[in-house]
Amino acid sequence: MTKLEIILQDKEQSKKFSQAISQELKLGDVLALYGELGAGKTFFTQNLCSYLNVKDYVNSPSYVLMNEYYGDFNIYHLDLYRLNDSEEVLELGLEELIPQGLTIIEWPEIAEDFLPKETIKIYFSYFEDCRKAIIHSRESIIESIKKILPL
Numbered sequence: 001m002t003k004l005e006i007i008l009q010d011k012e013q014s015k016k017f018s019q020a021i022s023q024e025l026k027l028g029d030v031l032a033l034y035g036e037l038g039a040g041k042t043f044f045t046q047n048l049c050s051y052l053n054v055k056d057y058v059n060s061p062s063y064v065l066m067n068e069y070y071g072d073f074n075i076y077h078l079d080l081y082r083l084n085d086s087e088e089v090l091e092l093g094l095e096e097l098i099p100q101g102l103t104i105i106e107w108p109e110i111a112e113d114f115l116p117k118e119t120i121k122i123y124f125s126y127f128e129d130c131r132k133a134i135i136h137s138r139e140s141i142i143e144s145i146k147k148i149l150p151l
Ligand SMILES: Nc1ncnc2c1ncn2[C@@H]1O[C@H](COP(=O)(O)OP(=O)(O)OP(=O)(O)O)[C@@H](O)[C@H]1O
Pocket: 008, 009, 010, 011, 012, 013, 014, 035, 036, 037, 038, 039, 040, 041, 042, 043, 044, 060, 106, 129, 130, 131
């Protein structure tokens, strides 16, 4: 795993960040998105899905736990904010789901023990009036980000 820290100066840069990652994703990938309320997890997911040719409206699945979209992959978009018991995570059947598409998880802390070790982890935070992202992922994704976003 390689780590990269990047300042996303504005929404346009945040979109490019999603675009760069979208180009390197493959079936079975899991993206775990960390960060406080409003840090940019759903915004990232919306843009990522649009680059993956999802036509549906992408929104936070906080109440339903999971939304499913169709684009270049089946996309499983989860928000685990409301879960407080890892038993409930088991009930989601992540192990079955993951190989069938692309899994994106907001508030993944409670599912930490169930995530594959190759999980792409992105930590979003506020930085002045913009955002910062720290990503841990395979090298190809980091290279793609460096190509699209000047550091
Ligand atoms: N680089 C940026 N600079 C400034 N604002 C940004 C940047 N990127 C995204 N935003 C804005 O930050 C907000 C992020 O909200 P979003 O709903 O994605 O947060 P979230 O992390 O999903 O929060 P929650 O935990 O409530 O689901 C959006 O309003 C978006 O327009």
